[in-house]
Amino acid sequence: MFDERTREAARAARARYDAEVAAEGREQERPFVTTSGQPVRRVYDPTDLAGLDYERDIGLPGHYPFTRGIHRTGYRARTWTIRMFAGFGSAEETNGRYRYLIDHGDDGLSVAFDMPTLMGYDHDEPEAAGEFGRCGVAVDSLADMEILFDRIPLGAISTSMTINSPAAVIWAMFIAAAEKQGVERGVLRGTLQNDILKEYIAQNEYIYPPAESMRLVVDTIEFASREMPLWNSISISGYHIREAGSTAAQELAFTLADGLEYVRWCLERGLDIDEFAPRLSFFFNCHNDFFEEVAKFRAARRIWAREMRERFGAKSPRSWLMRFHTQTAGVSLTSQQPEVNLIRTTLQALAGVLGGTQSLHTNSWDEALALPSEKAVRLALRTQQVIEHESGVVNTVDPLGGSYFVESLTNEMERRCLEYFEEIERRGGVLPAIEAGFFQSEIADASERYQREIERRERVIVGVNDFAIDEPLEIPILQMDPQGEARHLERLRRVRATRDPDRARRALRDLEGATRDGENVMPYLIEAAHAYCTVGEICNLWRRVFGEQPISLSI
Amino acid sequence: MANQRPIRVLIAKPGLDGHDRGAKVVARALRDAGMEVIYTGIRQTPGMIAEAALQEDVQVVGLSILSGAHLELFPRVIEELKSRGVDDVLLFCGGIIPHEDIGTIETLGFKGVFGPGTTTTDIIEFVRAHAPVRA
Numbered sequence: 001m002f003d004e005r006t007r008e009a010a011r012a013a014r015a016r017y018d019a020e021v022a023a024e025g026r027e028q029e030r031p032f033v034t035t036s037g038q039p040v041r042r043v044y045d046p047t048d049l050a051g052l053d054y055e056r057d058i059g060l061p062g063h064y065p066f067t068r069g070i071h072r073t074g075y076r077a078r079t080w081t082i083r084m085f086a087g088f089g090s091a092e093e094t095n096g097r098y099r100y101l102i103d104h105g106d107d108g109l110s111v112a113f114d115m116p117t118l119m120g121y122d123h124d125e126p127e128a129a130g131e132f133g134r135c136g137v138a139v140d141s142l143a144d145m146e147i148l149f150d151r152i153p154l155g156a157i158s159t160s161m162t163i164n165s166p167a168a169v170i171w172a173m174f175i176a177a178a179e180k181q182g183v184e185r186g187v188l189r190g191t192l193q194n195d196i197l198k199e200y201i202a203q204n205e206y207i208y209p210p211a212e213s214m215r216l217v218v219d220t221i222e223f224a225s226r227e228m229p230l231w232n233s234i235s236i237s238g239y240h241i242r243e244a245g246s247t248a249a250q251e252l253a254f255t256l257a258d259g260l261e262y263v264r265w266c267l268e269r270g271l272d273i274d275e276f277a278p279r280l281s282f283f284f285n286c287h288n289d290f291f292e293e294v295a296k297f298r299a300a301r302r303i304w305a306r307e308m309r310e311r312f313g314a315k316s317p318r319s320w321l322m323r324f325h326t327q328t329a330g331v332s333l334t335s336q337q338p339e340v341n342l343i344r345t346t347l348q349a350l351a352g353v354l355g356g357t358q359s360l361h362t363n364s365w366d367e368a369l370a371l372p373s374e375k376a377v378r379l380a381l382r383t384q385q386v387i388e389h390e391s392g393v394v395n396t397v398d399p400l401g402g403s404y405f406v407e408s409l410t411n412e413m414e415r416r417c418l419e420y421f422e423e424i425e426r427r428g429g430v431l432p433a434i435e436a437g438f439f440q441s442e443i444a445d446a447s448e449r450y451q452r453e454i455e456r457r458e459r460v461i462v463g464v465n466d467f468a469i470d471e472p473l474e475i476p477i478l479q480m481d482p483q484g485e486a487r488h489l490e491r492l493r494r495v496r497a498t499r500d501p502d503r504a505r506r507a508l509r510d511l512e513g514a515t516r517d518g519e520n521v522m523p524y525l526i527e528a529a530h531a532y533c534t535v536g537e538i539c540n541l542w543r544r545v546f547g548e549q550p551i552s553l554s555i
Numbered sequence: 556m557a558n559q560r561p562i563r564v565l566i567a568k569p570g571l572d573g574h575d576r577g578a579k580v581v582a583r584a585l586r587d588a589g590m591e592v593i594y595t596g597i598r599q600t601p602g603m604i605a606e607a608a609l610q611e612d613v614q615v616v617g618l619s620i621l622s623g624a625h626l627e628l629f630p631r632v633i634e635e636l637k638s639r640g641v642d643d644v645l646l647f648c649g650g651i652i653p654h655e656d657i658g659t660i661e662t663l664g665f666k667g668v669f670g671p672g673t674t675t676t677d678i679i680e681f682v683r684a685h686a687p688v689r690a
Contacts, residue, residue: 115571130627204573335670551596
């Protein structure tokens, strides 16, 4: 990036400087490393960017390879979408929370489902015992969806849904709910998480074996590419990989490897890359180490653009763009002195913004203890508004671009990601690596290393292993409606009793046929949703057809 | 008093939530501290956990739950343990647990409730201090 004369001068200056520092002997004798354990040098200068080519590797925002962002104008045209992830208890309660968030400036909905919904059980099945509405909203049928989005115009707001094994089922219910509002599916905007690979790798909400699950994912991607041009059919997620304890480089590498795997499966189905690639989206974590996170986002865009264009030959520039959502790191929150979490989240959110995220969720400070209270959520929302309106960081695109340190760290992230790609390939690809437990053990090792650093106080976590105080906690905890579960179960009973039994039976029978015949299941699922078939009925049908993936016992 | 046997611990995840980072970190730490650790894996019913505790003849049972279902599921695990005559094990738990629930959980018989930010050293010391001695 620099001419030979500049590099030579920089090398000489750096050598003198290093000698001066050594002579002073004032630096602390400890390793200087990122949160992920990546060593950081004392200072960065042109000598650290020797192999970097400005045009090839950095360029301008909105220009290939998009290191500096996917839009030419960054946040000057449009700031990121404030998208707060929310859901608890019954559909009525969560609908109330959504309308509260929208009233306070939230731009997009993001639905959290409870465990029975995520695992494809109806709430009156024994597996659902004790789990109703605990970590998300309970949805069994279209009747719940209609209440969840009551008085929310689905044609005007974008909706993200965090659902994976039953993603196709929930998406069908969402489409049916919109259609009942009079909104055609073709205009719906939103995102389905639908990323089953990271479930096997980290988040553990898998039901069916990998190949059968992948077929359902490809069905949804195919359906979106034909009928829902504004919908993000998948949100390929590093968030959960990081929450399970991975490093930043692992999060980046495993997520992108998953992304490439989905691309291969879609190509195998016979889809044209430029037909579906523009609707693939991503979801990353933003952890404590400010510059490491910014570098991760910048590297992610560059790697994805190159893979799509150079490896897969995508011709549409829209296929090259990595669009992503960011959530601050839940795993970084502490139950000790929980108010401090607000500060952690602020720094993480800022890194996400400087990394060029398209949308952002900020965690609430009380979430190491319980679901967030209304006031805590409002503060988390305000955090984004302060960054947007008061900090000035939105005025210019990629303000950290060209920083010797950030560019060097971006290169390093890319290098380690490509190393992992090779390693995964040596292991036969993503699915064999999952079956062999490769990702899982890499993550568990990293997670143990990080924990050990904290316990040895090689890494200080404020309020945990330093600056601790003994103070009684007084936190208003969110109280759920005690009648919520009974009301929900009554609705489920009523749905089963009052729906057209012939239509429901026929819908399930046709769905089973389509599943066995390898037809795209989406049209059958939408009919089943309109017929008020339940999540449990459909997922249990697939349990019979596909079988279930066994649980891993390795630590 | 020669040949003291290692402490046997069951680390279990009741309910449907798949968040297993904490359970695995604790399981590894106890194992590295010389204990015999059996990890059940995720999505265990109270009955499965109690059966494992009985079959594996453990002195200690640690439950990890992050979905918020602890007040529903912990009592059921206790019932299942009791119905199998397992009443002399040390019980502890961890996860996302509001402080106001700790009293209730202690009344159920849990001697330790560990939230996010707990060090594994604390848990190792706790288990060593409280695990019932086996002949």
